[in-house]
Amino acid sequence: MAHGNEAAGHGDHHGPPKGFTRWLTTTNHKDIGTMYLVFSLTMFLISGLFAMLIRAELFQPGLQLVDPGFYNQLTTMHALIMVFGAVMPATVGLANWMVPLQIGAADMALPRMNLFSFWLLFFAFMLLISTLFVPGGAPASGWTLYPPLVLQTGNAFPMAVFAIHLMGASSIMGAINIIVTIVNMRAPGMTLLKMPLFSWSWLITAYLLIAVMPVFAGGVTMLLTDYYFHTSFFNAAGGGDPVLFQHVFWFFGHPEVYIMILPAFGIISEIIPTFSRKPIFGYEAMVYAIASIGFLSFIVWAHHMFTVGMPLAGQLFFTLSTMLIAVPTGVKIFNWTATMWRGSISFEPPMLFALAFLFLFTIGGFSGLMVAIVPADFQYHDTYFVVAHFHYVLVPGAVFAIMAAVYYWLPKWTGHMYDMTIAKWHFWLTAIFVNVLFFPQHFLGLAGMQRRIPDYPTQFTDWNMVSSIGGFGFGLSQLLFVWLIIRCVKGGERATAGVWDWPHGLEWTVPSPAPYHTFEKAPELH
Amino acid sequence: MSIVKRNSKLPATAGALAALTAMPALADWSRLNMPKGVSELSREIYDMHMIMVWICLGIAVVTFGAMILAMIRFRKSKGAVADTKLLHNARLEAAWTLVPTIILIAMAIPSVDKLIKIEDMSGSRLTVKVTGYQWYWQYEYLGKGVSFYSRLARTSDLARQRGSGIDPNTVENYLLEVDKPLVVPTGTKIRLLLTANDVIHAWWVPDFGMKRDAIPGFMNEMWISVDADKPGTYRGKCAELCGADHGFMPIVVVAMPPAEFEAWLAQQMATE
Ligand code: HEM
Ligand SMILES: [Cu+2]
Ligand SMILES: [Cu+2]
Numbered sequence: 041m042a043h044g045n046e047a048a049g050h051g052d053h054h055g056p057p058k059g060f061t062r063w064l065t066t067t068n069h070k071d072i073g074t075m076y077l078v079f080s081l082t083m084f085l086i087s088g089l090f091a092m093l094i095r096a097e098l099f100q101p102g103l104q105l106v107d108p109g110f111y112n113q114l115t116t117m118h119a120l121i122m123v124f125g126a127v128m129p130a131t132v133g134l135a136n137w138m139v140p141l142q143i144g145a146a147d148m149a150l151p152r153m154n155l156f157s158f159w160l161l162f163f164a165f166m167l168l169i170s171t172l173f174v175p176g177g178a179p180a181s182g183w184t185l186y187p188p189l190v191l192q193t194g195n196a197f198p199m200a201v202f203a204i205h206l207m208g209a210s211s212i213m214g215a216i217n218i219i220v221t222i223v224n225m226r227a228p229g230m231t232l233l234k235m236p237l238f239s240w241s242w243l244i245t246a247y248l249l250i251a252v253m254p255v256f257a258g259g260v261t262m263l264l265t266d267y268y269f270h271t272s273f274f275n276a277a278g279g280g281d282p283v284l285f286q287h288v289f290w291f292f293g294h295p296e297v298y299i300m301i302l303p304a305f306g307i308i309s310e311i312i313p314t315f316s317r318k319p320i321f322g323y324e325a326m327v328y329a330i331a332s333i334g335f336l337s338f339i340v341w342a343h344h345m346f347t348v349g350m351p352l353a354g355q356l357f358f359t360l361s362t363m364l365i366a367v368p369t370g371v372k373i374f375n376w377t378a379t380m381w382r383g384s385i386s387f388e389p390p391m392l393f394a395l396a397f398l399f400l401f402t403i404g405g406f407s408g409l410m411v412a413i414v415p416a417d418f419q420y421h422d423t424y425f426v427v428a429h430f431h432y433v434l435v436p437g438a439v440f441a442i443m444a445a446v447y448y449w450l451p452k453w454t455g456h457m458y459d460m461t462i463a464k465w466h467f468w469l470t471a472i473f474v475n476v477l478f479f480p481q482h483f484l485g486l487a488g489m490q491r492r493i494p495d496y497p498t499q500f501t502d503w504n505m506v507s508s509i510g511g512f513g514f515g516l517s518q519l520l521f522v523w524l525i526i527r528c529v530k531g532g533e534r535a536t537a538g539v540w541d542w543p544h545g546l547e548w549t550v551p552s553p554a555p556y557h558t559f560e561k562a563p564e565l566h
Numbered sequence: 567m568s569i570v571k572r573n574s575k576l577p578a579t580a581g582a583l584a585a586l587t588a589m590p591a592l593a594d595w596s597r598l599n600m601p602k603g604v605s606e607l608s609r610e611i612y613d614m615h616m617i618m619v620w621i622c623l624g625i626a627v628v629t630f631g632a633m634i635l636a637m638i639r640f641r642k643s644k645g646a647v648a649d650t651k652l653l654h655n656a657r658l659e660a661a662w663t664l665v666p667t668i669i670l671i672a673m674a675i676p677s678v679d680k681l682i683k684i685e686d687m688s689g690s691r692l693t694v695k696v697t698g699y700q701w702y703w704q705y706e707y708l709g710k711g712v713s714f715y716s717r718l719a720r721t722s723d724l725a726r727q728r729g730s731g732i733d734p735n736t737v738e739n740y741l742l743e744v745d746k747p748l749v750v751p752t753g754t755k756i757r758l759l760l761t762a763n764d765v766i767h768a769w770w771v772p773d774f775g776m777k778r779d780a781i782p783g784f785m786n787e788m789w790i791s792v793d794a795d796k797p798g799t800y801r802g803k804c805a806e807l808c809g810a811d812h813g814f815m816p817i818v819v820v821a822m823p824p825a826e827f828e829a830w831l832a833q834q835m836a837t838e
Contacts, residue, residue: 093713101741102725102730102734103726109809126835182807188764188765189765189766218669274785275783276781276782276783277783281783282782283781284785316648319653322659323653327818347768348786349784349787352574352685355681363671363673370662371662377632377633378655380637381636382640382649384647385642386641386642395637399633402626402629403626406625412674413614414677415610415676415677416611418777419775421769483599487601488772488802493803495813
């Protein structure tokens, strides 16, 4: 059906099948991209609801709403769903939609596998979320799943492991698909060093995914055999070592954080030039910076584990390698700034989010430098300072970039302009509340509040209240985003092909909404 | 783009108002920073922390300054015209690659001697074995035959139950009090041997500047030392997620002058 390509060349009046079967059977990259994005938004809201519950419990000292055991389930599920269900699928959805449009390909290289990846992910999350309802409840070990604690999980344990296997398989297939598409299906004349930076960032992200998802899958499989078959990979009584799991986890986990942030870098590199009306500054340096971040991300993992008791040389090595990874990150920030320099800047919603990213992600970078310095990290580790750090890079970092991307490409997807007033309200409320929410957590951590606790000594009350108010404000503001998207899908001022003042790149040469089939004849590049 | 214009000031103002709701807590500045602590090590780490804060603030002024300047000077609404030729500048790019590299490596160098000191266990005059359990601590004074458990104090334990009806603010040292604290002499290097019985825990008293994991089946080491002129009670908590009651296994250390400590120890040995 979706292969009925006789529609070639005459646009979208030869559309997809109608109704629900369209979404079950489609192999069209745009449909699949849409499914990923809708899925991601749903997961963002569900996990956000968990976060609201966490913040409500932390509003004041004492236990008001949840028991400590359930609190741990909430933080664990919040993190797993945000990381694997909201941020990663959002960037995959964006890749599905935009990589073929950016490189002038008719579709993804492996369309059926593409659909399979999506449904695997969908079922992985049905499985993961259903663990909340089994005896013993959901996993409560934190998203890091450290043994021996994780081995105290109840019936949820094998379900969570299988869910991780499924989403790993889904990610690997998605990654292979993106690599094959980019390597083989670029329009003639689109050499690698002419490729838009969003596609570049995904090319490297895809390699990271292929490299580390199997490691994670291996790690949780070892947990599974320890649990059921009395192996002792992580059990000291049998000659194993619980710290081994932490090495395996973070060998996956550190590249994982770059899997979330590199596509964000790509998005920002698209948006800042458009609204500065000037090409990106230092294009090649930007590509090399992404590549070197990708490489360095494999040799910094133990900075998450300084307190386990490592040899001196190990501690110094991981401190230094972590400092080095800040260099290409800095290059990117300087190049974005230089792109704005002598530009002609306007402040449409995508640009507002991109600029907020520029400032707030950098703040997360600063706290990142601080936690990288080892003797000081003995104080910071496992406190709210770290919670503040990673939320700054994930929320006003990765999530803001994704929102910027939605505001940037939504007119291309729907064919309608969205309501600029709502968009600006959404931006300002989000940008302000995110700081009310996370900035005070720096203070809490420095003053000694450790993370992953449902209740705290009374001297931490003030800042927790502030943070919770910020959290509720942030959460409510996202309803504007949902409302705006729904309205934009339903109607609105018609968008032109170029949408923005200074469109650059192939995606702006096709009409808005992008027809169901695009670039069936490869575009001409000039 | 004309659609972009209308009403652009209103959301910003509303947002600023929302931020004001956060103000009351600003009154108390003492709770914003890392404690200086009561040992040479904790003060060194505090100094390191402050140096990094200042370096980061310095870099922030430069980078944020450039961004803000660009946003002000090169606005389209002020008639700025894009200079589409400004795409490279080899010297500038080399500079902002090399200078940060040097700054960052320089930031890491002071770690070396502090780490060497931290890892040096020699010269300790007392060894205490610390074992983490779900959810309490055990302290054993090696070679002295003194050993006891240390749990969350009953007052806190009652108040922290859901629906207890007890306001935590009325409980002294809520969640930071134990039934029996660890007692150590001041002015003495004390070696801690850390391990655990079930899952991983971490032993942390912020005033001592260090935390380290207590791992089942393995023995970790760290040392602490309290200034001779700072006897007192110091409090901390388990810092590694260890299950439901991870938030409820505090650490309390009473540091007393060596003579007093010896008397305390003798009394403990007599009652064991
Ligand atoms: C809606 C805004 C959000 C709020 C209010 C929020 C709040 C929280 C809170 C209170 C915790 C518990 C911290 C702790 O005790 O350690 C937490 C943990 C976490 N959050 Fe969020 N969060 C938000 C968004 C996100 C997003 C978008 C991501 C990821 C992309 C994320 C990733 C994480 C991770 C990885 C953890 C660590 C969980 C663990 O300790 O295992 N959060 N969050
Ligand atoms: Cu990391
Ligand atoms: Cu604990």
